[in-house]
Amino acid sequence: MSIKEHLKNIKTELPDGVTLVAVSKTKPNEAILEAYEAGQQVFGENKVQEMTQKWETLPKDIEWHMIGHLQRNKVKYMAEFVSLIHGVDSLRLLKEIDKQAQKHDRVIPCLLQMHIAEEDTKFGLDEAELKELIQSEEFKAMENIKIMGLMGMATFTSNQNQVRKEFSNLKSIFEKLKQELPNISVLSMGMSGDYSVAIEEGSTMVRIGSSIFGVRNYS
Numbered sequence: 001m002s003i004k005e006h007l008k009n010i011k012t013e014l015p016d017g018v019t020l021v022a023v024s025k026t027k028p029n030e031a032i033l034e035a036y037e038a039g040q041q042v043f044g045e046n047k048v049q050e051m052t053q054k055w056e057t058l059p060k061d062i063e064w065h066m067i068g069h070l071q072r073n074k075v076k077y078m079a080e081f082v083s084l085i086h087g088v089d090s091l092r093l094l095k096e097i098d099k100q101a102q103k104h105d106r107v108i109p110c111l112l113q114m115h116i117a118e119e120d121t122k123f124g125l126d127e128a129e130l131k132e133l134i135q136s137e138e139f140k141a142m143e144n145i146k147i148m149g150l151m152g153m154a155t156f157t158s159n160q161n162q163v164r165k166e167f168s169n170l171k172s173i174f175e176k177l178k179q180e181l182p183n184i185s186v187l188s189m190g191m192s193g194d195y196s197v198a199i200e201e202g203s204t205m206v207r208i209g210s211s212i213f214g215v216r217n218y219s
Contacts, residue, residue: 113150116154
């Protein structure tokens with residue numbers, strides 16, 4: 001099947017109110033254009049340099065989401081154009097995003113990344129760190145970032161019950177955070193292997209790559 005057909009199939013499965021982020025990391029511009037011409041406008045990249053190169057050459061109405069782990073020294077390269085940063089996992093990173101956004105007279109939308117998986121390799125805040133961050137005076141003073149909601153990745157496992165439990169946990173953290181930040185609306189959880197479970201548990205944004213573009217080539 002073509003990229004266009006894969007996209008169409010996935011979009012028919014997604015309920016209203018769920019945003020599809022097409023994960024285009026490692027994929028060439030031609031593949032992204034094929035998806036774009038089929039109506040997809042939101043794309044996710046995990047490396048700043050690759051995303052910046054694509055932004056420079058592809059249509060300017062594409063929304064670029066930074067979905068990978070982000071180093072503070074890379075923020076300046078994408079502050080001009082990034083539409084949403086998914087993986088904010090520290091106050092220090094948020095401060096850098098705020099600083100670079102100010103230079104471009106922008107407010108950059110961000111998601112706070114929660115650690116919900118049982119794997120040590122995943123990044124993210126725990127609930128105590130989340131509370132500390134949003135109650136800090138430094139956070140309250142930031143004017144060039146906007147927290148849109150939360151992001152989290154479930155454990156990479158075939159145990160659907162565990163995945164469901166982790167997504168359900170993230171949804172409950174999201175609901176608690178809503179009491180402190182009533183304007184949040186985005187719960188980004190679910191990828192190619194588990195997005196249907198994520199949607200059942202309340203996801204409003206899914207990140208899907210290989211089911212659209214095929215298996216990734218890392219060589």
